[in-house]
Amino acid sequence: MKVLGILGSPHKDGGSAQLLFASLKSAEIFGAETEWVSLYDGEIKPCIGCIQDEEPDCKYPCIFEDYGKEILEKIYQAEGIIFATPVYWFAPSGPLKTLIDRMTCLENMVAFGEPSYMEKKVVGVIAVGADAGGELAGGYLITTLTSMGAIVPPWGIAYSHKGKNAVYDDKALLDAINIGILVTEMIFTLKGTPKPLTFRDDRELMQKIRKEVLQIIFQEEKGETRRKGSSI
Amino acid sequence: MKVLGILGSPHKDGGSAQLLFASLKSAEIFGAETEWVSLYDGEIKPCIGCIQDEEPDCKYPCIFEDYGKEILEKIYQAEGIIFATPVYWFAPSGPLKTLIDRMTCLENMVAFGEPSYMEKKVVGVIAVGADAGGELAGGYLITTLTSMGAIVPPWGIAYSHKGKNAVYDDKALLDAINIGILVTEMIFTLKGTPKPLTFRDDRELMQKIRKEVLQIIFQEEKGETRRKGSSI
Amino acid sequence: MKVLGILGSPHKDGGSAQLLFASLKSAEIFGAETEWVSLYDGEIKPCIGCIQDEEPDCKYPCIFEDYGKEILEKIYQAEGIIFATPVYWFAPSGPLKTLIDRMTCLENMVAFGEPSYMEKKVVGVIAVGADAGGELAGGYLITTLTSMGAIVPPWGIAYSHKGKNAVYDDKALLDAINIGILVTEMIFTLKGTPKPLTFRDDRELMQKIRKEVLQIIFQEEKGETRRKGSSI
Amino acid sequence: MKVLGILGSPHKDGGSAQLLFASLKSAEIFGAETEWVSLYDGEIKPCIGCIQDEEPDCKYPCIFEDYGKEILEKIYQAEGIIFATPVYWFAPSGPLKTLIDRMTCLENMVAFGEPSYMEKKVVGVIAVGADAGGELAGGYLITTLTSMGAIVPPWGIAYSHKGKNAVYDDKALLDAINIGILVTEMIFTLKGTPKPLTFRDDRELMQKIRKEVLQIIFQEEKGETRRKGSSI
Numbered sequence: 001m002k003v004l005g006i007l008g009s010p011h012k013d014g015g016s017a018q019l020l021f022a023s024l025k026s027a028e029i030f031g032a033e034t035e036w037v038s039l040y041d042g043e044i045k046p047c048i049g050c051i052q053d054e055e056p057d058c059k060y061p062c063i064f065e066d067y068g069k070e071i072l073e074k075i076y077q078a079e080g081i082i083f084a085t086p087v088y089w090f091a092p093s094g095p096l097k098t099l100i101d102r103m104t105c106l107e108n109m110v111a112f113g114e115p116s117y118m119e120k121k122v123v124g125v126i127a128v129g130a131d132a133g134g135e136l137a138g139g140y141l142i143t144t145l146t147s148m149g150a151i152v153p154p155w156g157i158a159y160s161h162k163g164k165n166a167v168y169d170d171k172a173l174l175d176a177i178n179i180g181i182l183v184t185e186m187i188f189t190l191k192g193t194p195k196p197l198t199f200r201d202d203r204e205l206m207q208k209i210r211k212e213v214l215q216i217i218f219q220e221e222k223g224e225t226r227r228k229g230s231s232i
Numbered sequence: 233m234k235v236l237g238i239l240g241s242p243h244k245d246g247g248s249a250q251l252l253f254a255s256l257k258s259a260e261i262f263g264a265e266t267e268w269v270s271l272y273d274g275e276i277k278p279c280i281g282c283i284q285d286e287e288p289d290c291k292y293p294c295i296f297e298d299y300g301k302e303i304l305e306k307i308y309q310a311e312g313i314i315f316a317t318p319v320y321w322f323a324p325s326g327p328l329k330t331l332i333d334r335m336t337c338l339e340n341m342v343a344f345g346e347p348s349y350m351e352k353k354v355v356g357v358i359a360v361g362a363d364a365g366g367e368l369a370g371g372y373l374i375t376t377l378t379s380m381g382a383i384v385p386p387w388g389i390a391y392s393h394k395g396k397n398a399v400y401d402d403k404a405l406l407d408a409i410n411i412g413i414l415v416t417e418m419i420f421t422l423k424g425t426p427k428p429l430t431f432r433d434d435r436e437l438m439q440k441i442r443k444e445v446l447q448i449i450f451q452e453e454k455g456e457t458r459r460k461g462s463s464i
Numbered sequence: 465m466k467v468l469g470i471l472g473s474p475h476k477d478g479g480s481a482q483l484l485f486a487s488l489k490s491a492e493i494f495g496a497e498t499e500w501v502s503l504y505d506g507e508i509k510p511c512i513g514c515i516q517d518e519e520p521d522c523k524y525p526c527i528f529e530d531y532g533k534e535i536l537e538k539i540y541q542a543e544g545i546i547f548a549t550p551v552y553w554f555a556p557s558g559p560l561k562t563l564i565d566r567m568t569c570l571e572n573m574v575a576f577g578e579p580s581y582m583e584k585k586v587v588g589v590i591a592v593g594a595d596a597g598g599e600l601a602g603g604y605l606i607t608t609l610t611s612m613g614a615i616v617p618p619w620g621i622a623y624s625h626k627g628k629n630a631v632y633d634d635k636a637l638l639d640a641i642n643i644g645i646l647v648t649e650m651i652f653t654l655k656g657t658p659k660p661l662t663f664r665d666d667r668e669l670m671q672k673i674r675k676e677v678l679q680i681i682f683q684e685e686k687g688e689t690r691r692k693g694s695s696i
Numbered sequence: 697m698k699v700l701g702i703l704g705s706p707h708k709d710g711g712s713a714q715l716l717f718a719s720l721k722s723a724e725i726f727g728a729e730t731e732w733v734s735l736y737d738g739e740i741k742p743c744i745g746c747i748q749d750e751e752p753d754c755k756y757p758c759i760f761e762d763y764g765k766e767i768l769e770k771i772y773q774a775e776g777i778i779f780a781t782p783v784y785w786f787a788p789s790g791p792l793k794t795l796i797d798r799m800t801c802l803e804n805m806v807a808f809g810e811p812s813y814m815e816k817k818v819v820g821v822i823a824v825g826a827d828a829g830g831e832l833a834g835g836y837l838i839t840t841l842t843s844m845g846a847i848v849p850p851w852g853i854a855y856s857h858k859g860k861n862a863v864y865d866d867k868a869l870l871d872a873i874n875i876g877i878l879v880t881e882m883i884f885t886l887k888g889t890p891k892p893l894t895f896r897d898d899r900e901l902m903q904k905i906r907k908e909v910l911q912i913i914f915q916e917e918k919g920e921t922r923r924k925g926s927s928i
Contacts, residue, residue, distance in 0.1 A: 010744040046790045048706040049782060086745060088797045089840045090599055094742045098790030119386055132623060135554055136600045142378060143371030144785045146388050154351055154381040192426050242512040278558045280474040281550060318513060321608045322831055326510045326562030333552045367786055368832045376553045391828060583850055603839030610838060613850040618815055620842050658888050
């Protein structure tokens, strides 16, 4: 079972990275294989809207040969995806919005008699800002992902207004950890091997994961950036 | 398996009613027991925000003895819920927003050491307007319901801009029928008895359901209103 | 010059009341005559969507003889309106949403060859929650009010996540005071008697207004509720 | 008086371009000098969030030397700005979202004791899709622009669901023309030289502008692309 983390932030040690790492850690603990990528590690060309043509050209794989294509492939292969974004003006960052636009090629397979390639992928979203707008950015993402055919588990949105200190925002950290669990649980359920996972307020697990996230972040700050595509 | 339809429109023969009836019809065909209520059939007192008190008072059942309470009970008992609303200024109707506020008592059980009473209920939403805003109203509803602990199946939002003619809006009608199926399928899956249902572009089924919806609507227009709580 | 405050909260001493009173105070200081009403002081019947009929019936005044009608009259007469709402599930409270629905009769005068009765009214919005969603609720309101023909001055949205302690949230309090000023300034400008008002970070004024707001709130808490329609 | 049109679409002959050209045409007729740029004519690097640093670095001009910088300069100089975007997943296109992120440097001058450089610029927004989401994309934009200090005139949002045929969507075309007028009128008013402009349902003017827009679009389709920065 593969869960992909997508970081829409320029900062690999910032609040959205922190909560993303926490949710991936918990997904791992509960049985998922994880991987993460940063949208700022390469160029993602803007979507040019092939979909509007009378003869629809928009299909997977997208025509652009760029870093965006690599990410679309990872999305295609993943069973679960956790999107983490900073809140820029109440919404996902530009690169994440650009990726969403490019994901049209996955969904638009319906125009070619196939199911959406996003169908029944399980998604969670994390949004971290310094002020407000987390739930607006998060709400936007789940509305869009649902409309692509993905499944949002209960409480599939976590947000914090604590910016770089999100990892110390207990409520948000618990929510992020929960997302890792709930995404994993939903994938098990969809596979026909239900495995009810519970976490809720396990403060010990939270402390443990916080510590691990801080270690990763600290390595990032020392410049020991892990290569993209690495597991946590 | 119980699926509840909630009609947030004053018109029992209008567009949101039409698509709601279609989705309930398809839920029935695929194995659900259905029931529907209209929010305009009684008084729903506005939420007075007990939740903000230091000693939280907000818990199920809500303190108000009104029609809203009856609906909250039906929500509590249902496994699946399909909300249908007219689009009034890009959003659900006032009575549906008031019901959402009152549903806080279901979710706020978490403050009393219990799970949210909305947890893992499967929800779909339908929004019909004469102009625009359907996906804004629908996106708002799924963001809120996800945050209460409900599960939105893929493509859990259907909308039409055709107002009273929504039943003739093929795309929207197919989407509404699909919601009935997908909500039902997700409930089976969560019960551990997965039963993959497919519908997609079954035009014959669509015609059949359209015909049945038109019969119901026609009865409504003749004033032979079914009592609230009746099945389709 | 008349500026109307509309309180969409059940609590006359809560956070949205606090910031509303602050913004009305500043509007007064800068030359406006103010008045406020609470939406919880009477019944506001839900809109029944007359607008959808082939022969449009929806026009001002609305057909319902209720408390809502009184408020619609006050809106009709005001040059500026400041809406203050608690954030219930990322959105305005039920009664405020119901009022918005009823305001359709003001806007729908365009269907009768008249301008919208909301045209060029200057509006500001305040949203206060205990968690998040203030800017979602606020953004919804200005989108709707702009679409009715109203004018939103710069920084026309203030929000706080501090709930009952909003009056101690300096940034939000400054924003609310600013709204009073900016609404007033815009009305002067539209009248052709521009009068550039500045406030920004006048901490002394902020302290003064905070003190006055606390006095009003304290009276509310002692039960000395001012009658609706009173000035601050 | 300078009004800048910003096209967030890859298609210079598509629906959002059509309505943008119509609104700029009407702004010209009523006294504005206009110019337009396409966001797809150069590279706009993603914002890297300098604003989150303890020592804020985010100020105008932005550190990136790219096409985005040229556009930020044009925004800085304009008194009115009309944003036109295709609706990609209920929201502005990726490049427009990236520009919004980069506009932080204009607004963040408040952190340096200056007014926001967006303060009192008058803005209108146009959103065109093939399905739905126009008012969601438009509402997002005005919420953000208001929060940057810009002024949205009444009815400052126009949207169409007619995609490439938006120019034949009478209601949307009238709305777009109105935006040109209302932005211009508001600038006059703010300058202290009010000049009430009316248009509303002038069908003759609408036909005239439609014809002119079709001519521009036709030239685009023949490949006679006007250079960026040209007036209509």
